[in-house]
C-alpha cells in the first residue's frame with residue numbers, strides 16, 4: 373500500500389516551538405526518511421475562516437507566515453507538497469457528501485469542538501461552518517488517501533471522527549472490485565516524548581497561545597528568545613541555589629487555591645536537549661537525568677539551567693532563522709511553491725473524488741452502462 377502523509381495548520385499566527393516539537397520537527401524527519409510515497413502539508417485557510425470569518429486579513433497575512441515557517445523548519449518543496457486548502461475545491465465537495473454521514477449529536481460530543489466552543493464564546497450562536505469543521509478535516513485527510521497524520525494530541529478526536537466517517541462511507545457505498553474500501557483509515561502519529569505532546573507556555577500555563585503572550589516563535593530573534601527564557605517559570609520554592617529544586621509540585625496561589633505546576637525550564641529541556649547538547653554546552657553532566665538529579669538535590673541554580681536552555685534553543689533555532697532569512701528575500705518564489713504544491717494536491721484529490729462519486733453512484737455522465745440500459749428500457753416503454 374502507498375504510504376501518504378497529510379497534515380496541516382491553520383494560518384492564524386506564526387508557528388511557535390510548541391508546533392515545532394508537537395509536529396513540525398517530526399514532519400521534517402518523516403520527509404527525510406524517504407519512507408513515504410507522497411507528503412502533503414496543508415495551510416488550512418478555509419478552516420481558519422470557520423472561526424475568523426470576520427477577519428479575512430488575518431488569515432491572508434498568515435498564509436505567508438506559515439509557509440515561511442514551514443520552509444525554514446526544513447520542509448523541502450522537492451519532497452513535500454505544501455498547498456492551500458481553499459484552492460482545492462474538491463475538499464469542499466467531499467465535505468458536503470460526508471455531512472450526511474455524521475450526526476449533529478456526534479459533532480456536539482467532539483471534545484475538541486467542545487473546548488473550542490467554550491473558549492471562543494461565539495456571540496449570537498455557533499457558526500455552522502465552525503461546527504462542521506471536523507467533517508471538513510475528515511475530507512482533508514481522506515481526499516489524499518493519507519495513511520499517516522502527524523499532529524499534536526489535541527487533534528486526536530478529529531482523527532477518531534475521520535475514521536468513523538471512513539468506515540461509514542465504505543460500509544454504505546461499498547468496496548472497490550478488489551475488496552478494498554474506496555477510502556482509507558488514517559493512523560495518527562503523535563510525538564513519542566511526553567513533553568512534546570503539549571509544550572506549556574513560558575509562564576507555565578498549560579498551552580502556548582498568542583493571546584496569553586507566552587509563546588516562543590520560530591521567528592523570534594536571539595534577543596527576544598533570551599528575554600523569554602530568562603523570564604520563564606521555574607520552581608517557585610527554589611529561592612537559594614543550595615535549596616533542593618523541584619521539577620513539579622503544588623503551590624497555593626493568592627486566592628488560596630492549590631495549583632499544580634511543572635518546572636517549565638525542565639519541560640523544555642525534556643523536549644529539546646540531547647546528550648550532544650550537554651557535551652557542547654554543559655559538560656558537567658552527561659545527560660538530562662544527571663542534571664535533574666543535581667537540581668533536585670540542591671546546588672544547581674535556575675540561572676545556569678536557563679543559560680543552558682537558551683544555548684540549546686539557539687542551536688535548534690539558528691538554522692531555522694537562517695533559512696527564514698533566505699526565503700523572506702524570495703516571497704514571490706514562495707507563492708510559486710504553494711501554487712505548484714496546490715496543483716499536485718488537486719490532481720490527486722480529483723482522482724479520489726472521481727472514485728467517491730462513482731461509489732456514491734453520482735457519476736451519471738461517466739456511466740455508459742446506465743445510459744444504455746435506460747435508453748433501452750424507455751424505448752421499450754417499460
Ligand code: TRP
Pocket residue numbers: 378379380381382416419509512513521523527
Ligand atoms: N485542525 C488543525 C489545527 O488546528 C489543522 C488541520 C486542518 C489539519 N486540517 C487538517 C491537521 C488535517 C491535520 C490534518 O491546526
